[in-house]
Every structure is written in structure tokens, then in C-alpha cells.
Amino acid sequence: MNRLTFLLLFLLNIFWCYAQDSVVKEVDSLYKEDQFYAGVTYNLLGKQSNDLSQSGFSLGFHLGFIKDMPINEQRNVAIGIGLGYSANSFNQNLLINKDSNGNYTYEILDNSSFTKNKFSNHLIEIPFEFRWRTSTPTNYNFWRIYTGFKFGYAFANTSKYRGELGSIKYSNNQDFNEFQYGLTLSIGYNTWNLYVYYALNPILSNNAKLNGNNIDVNAVKIGLMFYIL
Template sequence: MKHAFLFFLFIITFSYAQENIVTKEVDSLYKEDQFYAGVTYNLLAKTPSGLNQSGFSLGFHLGFIKDMPINKSRNFAIGVGLGFSANSFNQNLLISKDNSRDFTYDILESSSTYSKNKFSSYLIEVPFEFRWRTSTPMEYKFWRIYTGFKFGYVLAQTSKYIGDLGSLKHSKNDDFNSLQYGLTLSAGYNTWNIYLYYALNPLFSKDAQLNGHNINMNAIKIGLMFYVL
């Protein structure tokens, strides 16, 4: 997560520097916004009874999108890309293992004392976007609305707990859905763009059970997205 944050800061710095570059040649076949970096606040929806989030759950998103204009004025385009995403969710769902080495799930009581309880995931993502913008060959500050769909494949995931039960850390939990997908929306002006992701499938598979019921919660990510050429 630290490396993703440092690279994110580099992208933002580069985007500001880019605004000061003067382009003398007019490119009538220009393309827009082919690199992106974003930071989100991660929420959990459709949570089981008693499950609550705590602390600040962050996501960092980096990648490249191939911009393909579809009209003569080039203000409409299709975007297809490849990126990386690192996400954490701080909450009170304890993930542990029983004697058979299977994963178990319990809600931590309010009386429990713990300093950390979270799960994290690291994904390779493929975004698809339908893009509208007010850019021209000579206008580098413009309004944009990009809406689309994003597929993600979980490369790795971890769960960590530090508290009165000791220190627990687990990875390679097959109860997490390896494929994540959802709807996306980016809208804004120039550097600053509001970003929204709504997952269409649960974070956990049907093998993850809490009190005999499936854990069907999904992710919602709200934050800022920055685009550069």
C-alpha cells in the first residue's frame, strides 16, 4: 500500500507539471487521458447484521487506458485499459481458522479490545469506459464524464487482526471471490474528478458463512481520479 501511495503522489505531481507544458503543434488526431491514478474511501454494502466499519478504509488505483475516439470532433471515445488496485477494509468481521484449517467468520463484540482488524486485496483490473469530454486540439482543461465497467482479478488478499485474541494474519483465502466486477463513473473538470465504483458481485464466495448465512456484502468506492496523457 505504501508503494502505491508514493506512485500515486508522483502521478499527481506529474499531472500538475503537465499543465505548464506548451504544445506548439496542433494535433487534429489527439487522444485524451491515457494514464490514471486515484484514491478512494472504501465502503461495504449489504453487510450482515452487526457488521460495522471502523477507521479509514483506503483504495489506491493506477493504470493505463487506450483512448479511441469514435466521432470526428473526438469528444466521444471508447476506453479500454489495464491497471492495478490495492484496497483495505477496516471492520469488525474476525477471519480465523478452525481445527480443520477452514476459515471461520465471527462478528467481534463491542466489548472486544483490538487495535487492528481488516482485510485487504490487490487486483489487476481491466476498465472499459464510454467517454464524453469538451476537449479540443488546443484545449487542455475541459469537462469530462466517463462511465463504464471494470473487471478485477484478485492477485492476493490478506486478513489481519491484532487484539486481545493475539495476532492473526491469513492469506490465500479461497473464500474471497477471485473475480470482482462493477460499474464505474468519473466526472469532473481538468485535474479533479469525482470517482465512483459500485461492485455488482460480493467480495466473498458462497463458501464464506456467518451464522449459517452467506456473506453477500459488496464494495462501494468513492474518491478522486486524476487523468494525464
């Protein structure tokens, strides 16, 4: 009986060690991070002319999935590629209207002449990221620096005005660039991550003119990004 007990204990010990080793190997082989993201940003207009200005609070909401692909043995350096959705608004004093021929026109407003003036867009985005972090397979609180590039397709846009001219609303203005792209950076620890996006092309195409000149404003987004597995 003692020999049988000893044999069973010995076999259980071997099985336990093997199981532990298998678990560790399985954790190592599947170790990935931050594959879902959600964020909120304060949206700014870069490259503004002297007369163009923002008013109110302009917000952006962002969410999506990024495939995390570690490229080193420690799995704390990775490449990420994903798919996401972004909704953005920009409150400012650029009136978007139409002339008698149905062409869009652009005019700088006096801030006291309206109660609402903004344009907004909705984008499908493809982010690319180079990812560095201090994580391990069992440590979920870590520092991260993710930098990369984001390409977006604006499938809808809207401009709204309410003021002395009444109420004006237009949807899917073809003067807006359908394709938006820019640089991204996320830096943070654990849940809280500072996020910055800087667009490399203008929001409006060359068809949009203000006093005969192109309106070269681009999107700059600063806020917080949250990542989960």
C-alpha cells in the same frame, strides 16, 4: 535582387501556410485524452448485515493505462479500454479465523475487543469506459463524464487481526472471490474528478458463512481520479 527577395518571401509564405496546415491536421489526427490514470478512494462495504460495521479509515489506491479511442470527428466522444492495478483495504469487525480442521470461520466482533481488524486485496483490472468531454486539440482544461465497467482479478488477499485473541494473519484465503467486477463513473473538470465504483458481486464467495448465511458484502469506492495524457 528585389525579385529574388520577393520570390524567397513568397516561397517561405507558401511553406509556412503548408506547415501550419500540416500541424493542425497532425494535431487533429492524433488527438487523444486521459490515457494514464491514478486515484485514491475511501472504501465502503455495501450490503452490510445489521451487526457488521466498519471502523477506521479504509483506503484504495488505483493506477493504470487506458487506450483512448475517439469515435467522432470532434474526438470528444471515445471508447476506452485499459489495464490497471488496485490495492484496497477494509477495516471492519468481521473476524476471519480457522477452526481445528483448517477451515476458515467468520465471526462478528465487539468493536472494543480489538485494535486492528481488516482484510485487503490486490487486483489486476481491465477498465472499459464510454467517454464524453468538452476538450479540443488545444484545450486541456475541460469537463468530462466517463462511465463504464471494470473487471478485476484479485491475485492476493490478506486478513489481519490484533486484539484480545492475540495476532492473527492469513494470506490468500480461497473464500475470497478471485474475480471482482462492477460499474464505474468519473465526473469532473480539469484535474479534479469524482470517482465512484460499485461492485456487482460480493467480495467473499458462498463458501464464507456467518451464522449459516452467505456474507454478501460488496465493495463501494468513492474518491478522486486524476488523468494525464
